Amino acid sequence: MHAPVLLNEVIEYFDPKPGQKFVDATIDGGGHALAILERIMPNGKLLGIDPDNELVNKLKLKIQNSEFKNNAILVNDSYVNLKKIVGENDFMEVDGVLFDLGVSSWHLEEAGRGFSFQKNEPLDMRFGLGQELTAEKIVNRYSYDELAEIFKDYGEERFAKSIAAGITKARKDKPIKNTFELVEVIKNAVPFWYRRGRIHYATRTFQALRIAVNNELDNLKSGLECGVNVLKAGGKIVVISFHSLEDRIVKNFFRERAKDGDLAIITKKPIVAGLAETSENPRARSAKLRVAEKERLG
Numbered sequence: 243m244h245a246p247v248l249l250n251e252v253i254e255y256f257d258p259k260p261g262q263k264f265v266d267a268t269i270d271g272g273g274h275a276l277a278i279l280e281r282i283m284p285n286g287k288l289l290g291i292d293p294d295n296e297l298v299n300k301l302k303l304k305i306q307n308s309e310f311k312n313n314a315i316l317v318n319d320s321y322v323n324l325k326k327i328v329g330e331n332d333f334m335e336v337d338g339v340l341f342d343l344g345v346s347s348w349h350l351e352e353a354g355r356g357f358s359f360q361k362n363e364p365l366d367m368r369f370g371l372g373q374e375l376t377a378e379k380i381v382n383r384y385s386y387d388e389l390a391e392i393f394k395d396y397g398e399e400r401f402a403k404s405i406a407a408g409i410t411k412a413r414k415d416k417p418i419k420n421t422f423e424l425v426e427v428i429k430n431a432v433p434f435w436y437r438r439g440r441i442h443y444a445t446r447t448f449q450a451l452r453i454a455v456n457n458e459l460d461n462l463k464s465g466l467e468c469g470v471n472v473l474k475a476g477g478k479i480v481v482i483s484f485h486s487l488e489d490r491i492v493k494n495f496f497r498e499r500a501k502d503g504d505l506a507i508i509t510k511k512p513i514v515a516g517l518a519e520t521s522e523n524p525r526a527r528s529a530k531l532r533v534a535e536k537e538r539l540g
Contacts, residue, residue: 245522246273247529248482251513252340253277255480255533261285262337265328265472267321267465268292270346272301278338279310289333290316291324293370293456297348320370322461324468337477339469343462344484345452347525357452359444362422367455377451381424382417386410396459396487397450404431405447421448449485459487466495470504473536478508482531489530496534508533 246252252274258264258281266275269290279288288310292298298318305314317327321341328334350358355366356377365378380392386406393402408431409418418424428444429437437443453459469479483489489512499505512530520527 246271246277247342247523247526248513248515248519248531249274249277251531252480252482253281255508255531256338256340256478258282258286258338263287263333263335264289265324265333265336265339265469266290266342267324267339267469268342269301269316270297270342271348272304274340274342275314276310278340279313283309283313286313287333288314289328289331289336290314291319291321291327292316293318293320294349294353295371296353297346318370320461321465321468324465325471328472334472335474335477336472337474339473339477339479341462341465341469341479341481343458343482343488356421357448359421359425359442359448362420364420365418365424365451367452369456373456375455377455378417378419380451380454381409382413392454393447393450395450396453397446397448398486399446399450401432401436407431453487459491462488462491463495466492470499470536475536475538477536478533479505479536480531480533482529484525484528484530489532492532496532500534503537505534506537508535 256278258278260282262282263286264278266288269275269292275288275290295318298316302316305311315331319327345357354363355368356363357367365376365381367377389406389409390402393399393405399405405428408427412418412427418427425444428447432443473479481492483492496505496507500507509532512532515526515529
């Protein structure tokens with residue numbers, strides 16, 4: 243199992259106690275969830291949610307053979323439905339809700355769905371395979387204007403227009419079906435100096451497509467609303483984001499709800515990983531953690 247990012251910080255801010263209830267809205271491989279479960283035993287409960295059925299089934303097998311088998315509820319769904327899921331499982335008045343956003347190492351390394359530009363895989367990029375929209379459909383069917391807007395808004399890609407033009411030209415000859423074909427189109431669409439940059443020239447385009455396929459930014463706003471709704475007074479919401487678009491949404495959401503008197507912001511600035519963690523886990527370099535507490539009545 244890949245090391246969960248900012249695990250010590252998550253545990254420090256939640257400070258889980260025996261008998262408490264937590265929601266891991268993006269349970270993935272269960273790294274954070276298992277550490278929380280250890281601390282809320284023997285009577286605590288954890289509700290874990292993930293849109294990827296394959297990940298949920300893997301984790302179910304792991305937990306069924308562990309001491310936590312009666313303390314964890316795992317659901318294959320999206321956190322946008324958190325309020326409904328919590329209601330169906332009689333899981334209201336939660337002590338903490340965790341959102342660990344972005345793409346997991348499992349999706350990059352094992353899913354085979356085209357999340358990484360370093361492997362030649364089909365252009366899929368869906369977290370949950372039940373949805374119809376894929377990266378291939380976006381790349382081959384969306385107009386030049388729609389593509390340019392996605393790359394600019396979701397990837398903050400400075401050559402969004404050039405890449406959109408390159409894609410619309412290339413797909414006239416044949417559909418762009420896999421990741422390496424798309425990387426080649428991007429390579430030919432950007433200046434030579436850009437190809438030699440510190441960040442790979444395809445990074446922002448791939449990020450933008452993944453966000454568009456999974457509707458990540460709109461879903462995040464909905465998920466945060468649900469997260470606050472299910473918390474008990476004094477409960478905490480912890481969010482780990484991996485790029486500026488996500489972090490901006492979280493920061494603004496916390497600020498707005500703090501103005502309304504619903505939340506107290508615990509982290510005035512985002513918490514980032516230390517040198518020891520980033521050297522062991524490169525994914526942690528871009529991680530930002532923010533925490534807020536639901537205001538206690540009276």
